[in-house]
Amino acid sequence: MTSHDEATALRPLTLAWVSRHLAAGERVVRTEALHGGITAEMRRLTIGTRDGGTRDLVLRSFVNVENAEDGLNREADALTLLTGTGVPAPGLVAVDPTAAHCEYPSLLMTHLAGRTVLDDEGVETRVPLLARQLVAIHALRPAERPRTYVTLTTADTVVTPKGADAAAWAAAIDLIRKPAPPYEGRFLHRDLHPGNVLFDVPPSRPAAARITGVVDWTGASWGPVDLDVAHCSTNLALLHGPAWGPRFADAYEEAGGVLAATASERLYWRVRDGLAFSEDVRLVSRPWREAGRTELTARAVEERLDAYVTALMNAPG
Template sequence: MNHEGTATVRPSTLAWVGRHLEAGERVVGAEALHGGITAEMRRLVIGARDGRTRDLVLRSYVDPFYLENAEDGLIGEAGALTLLAGTGVPAPSLVAVDPTAAQCAYPSLLMTHLAGRTVLDDRGVEARVRLLARQLVAIHAVRPAERPGEYTTLTTADTVVVPKGGDADVWAAAIEVIRRPAPPYEGRYLHRDFQPGNVLFDVPSSHPEGARITGVIDWAGPCWGPADLDVAHCSVNLALLHGPVWGLGFAGAYEEAGGVLAASGSERLYWRVRDALAASEEVRSVSQPWREAGRTELTTRAVEDRLDAYVTALMDAPG
């Protein structure tokens, strides 16, 4: 592994990390982790006097655009990691958090490093979709003693971005769907950004169908809301990464794994369309990390075309 120097982490932040290490340990290396959008992620190599090493992960909110919500995000993530430590959900363990940058250069969170890697290629996707569905059911089964805040959605009928070449009538009908009041729902504990980029896998190179999940990361937005919303979010990401058919099929995989969704087709459509239209505002920001991860064919235009096909399929689906 090619380490970037520890100078890539600000001295005040390094000092803060050092105060949360075991006796005799120190930071001996740092490596940038790619794929995140809102925060800077670094893997820190921790060395002990006897020569052994271990890894921790440092999340820091550096970009001024995201600093406004850094405190809430880090407090939410710290709470989620503390809660999940007593469950079977494979999340990192919390080491320390400084949500207001009282001691660090930037608002930061330090956590354990999980084995595995994100897998975004098409090979083996069928097996991974089943694993994703089972994992999401397990997350929704978590029952916190104190509920997190209610979910929020920022997309409105007026902020939707219709892709170039998209069917204007289809998109107009989809926009009308989210003008309606949200359907009633039975609340569940939500990850709120559960999708392939936030799940780590161990995948045997000779047998991709033998993949297993080793971790679920990025717990900055846990909340209370409908299971349909997490399912819809993963669905649209699968549609954009692997093609609309995989997005359309994820809800069925979730139910096969024991998950329960809204009873009526119109209620399910509301949540699916709401998250799909939210993606219309973020195509450029989500497609760039995918290209950096090797999916170079997923240009902004290619992802827009997949989103258009997915929304069209949702609106054409019976009942």
């Protein structure tokens, strides 16, 4: 989704910085705000080329965001690592993680074709594609490992939803008080979900959908594949309904992915990720509504989160 107005114009220092990273004779001729992100301002920049054509770049700027330097450095490192791997990620053009040149910490990258798809229609086709893409990401073996993963919640910061199954949530909170299970580390995206994946969906053949890009690598890290799978599972459960969480985990294994050996270990990561969403339901639901899923109010998403966490805790085994 894009918008075109004066508010999308590049700030002077940022424009000068971008211009220094263009080829001779090129210039920014158009800017469009890209919506859907939570922490960053995203803009699509149309670049006029010397031969009269155009090409597109994407600018990410972190405005008043803590740890912007860390996130942008992680993304720059990840985009460099992913070059030539077959994972459809943007190419790094330039990064200014400390705002030494721009008004705000920023990263400039190539633009990928495709669009995010958040509708319920066709989800049964897209979930296996997401699973196969995540398996491919986890198969990467970087020469230099990224930083170890971080979790996004603690037992003391969980916000139990109003009207939630109190017993199920209390048990879930007790579960994540325990030490994390042992794991064999892998390269993680750490935020793979439908909002960070671009698709090409032919209008007349939705079953022929394909992934054209995976974006937002600021959380790239090293850790348990179960955490990446759990994160996408939670997003799908909130976006498309609680049943899609477990279905994504099944699709991941069907695609060749290997999860933790025991049910208790798998449950730990799924519950930990699900509880993390309890603190940010409003932030999570806002871009979905902006993208057209107006029925996904904060309360509706909160109810789905309760249903998902409760189902996890009540599942046999």
